[in-house]
Amino acid sequence: MFSETKEGTTRILVPALPTKSIFYNPKMELCRDIDIAGVAAFLSSLPSPQAPLTYIDALAGTGVRGIRVANEVGLPVAINDRSKPAYELIKRNIELNEIVERAKAYNEDANVLLLQNNYDLVDIDPFGSPVPFLDAACKSVKKLLLITATDTAPLCGAHSGGLRKYAAKPLNTEYHPEMATRILLGRVTRDLCKYDRAIQPLLSYSRSHFIRIIARVEKGAKKADERMKRLGFIAHCFSCGNRFAFPCSDMLGMNVKKKCEVCGAAKMRIAGPLYVEAIKEKRFCEQVQEELVKRELGKKKEAMKIVATCINELDIPFYFEHHVICKALKVPPPPISSLIDALHLSGFSASRTHFSDTALKTDARIDDILNLNLKSRKM
């Protein structure tokens, strides 16, 4: 039994009751709305005229992502799921939206399809970790990668598995959603590099249970080498909250002083390797914002808020939860905006972060923040 729902301007048949064989999560409409604006923004950034690009929704469920891309952006799409009932429903959803001429359903193993064909845009939206599909996706993709991860526990350092799946060590810090996003980006960087392809993150964000990255793919061994230099580590002191990032070239952590320069604690902990440079391109995010404004989208308001915050977010690879700072100072938490103003007045950079409504990014060190004299300052 199916019921009809609508996302954007697309009609979708979904299982009336949850079933194991056909997956549909209405909570991911937000992610799909941002994707539609993201794919449209990416296409408008390309020099025209272009031959029509190809897109694959490799793990499609009902087919909603791919069908929306064909219907709302107009790209020719391949939509695949290895579940037979899902495949049958994808075909019905293609007919329902009258896009048979530009959408084709497949009932294959995603890795087989990706290894057999190159696609310009590759979308990987799995249950849990994308790692089992990353190698084939990176081999197949020519221009744009869209990747979801919902295995946030191992990526954040809350469970084991970070090392096993991502070949990186996470730490369970107050900024773990960002650490998770950067560990995933680091892993994709390395998977692409094997095929002399280079990553350029355009928009990376995390929300509730998922991480989504949208990244341009560029060709060339030289570029790939250059992008590898964007990998690094983060040192974190669990005694005082001091933290800093450093590049892989510092001998994989050997050159880093383990002693905390702020509080003197004997050992800072090291997370990584992870992506330590900018995880978004400002101009691209502005184009996504323009696309969001002009489209009919169910989650437009929430999508606009995330993208607007990303646009203004500093490219520093961690943030500070302001209740942690205020606890150390034994002061009641002031509004984030006053804390940001105080940092600006003292000559530091500071911004909000989309990763948390109650956190800020700054180039100030923890002792600089604590010395802002928040206690006596009238906020």
Ligand SMILES: C[S@@+](CC[C@H](N)C(=O)[O-])C[C@H]1O[C@@H](n2cnc3c(N)ncnc32)[C@H](O)[C@@H]1O
């Ligand atoms: C999280 S769901 C996809 C949700 C969908 N993209 C959406 O936005 O609603 C993951 C899907 O991957 C399919 N899947 C899992 N392993 C697969 C494989 N090796 N090849 C193809 N499909 C696979 C599952 O049947 C499931 O439908």
Ligand SMILES: [Zn+2]
């Ligand atoms: Zn310390």
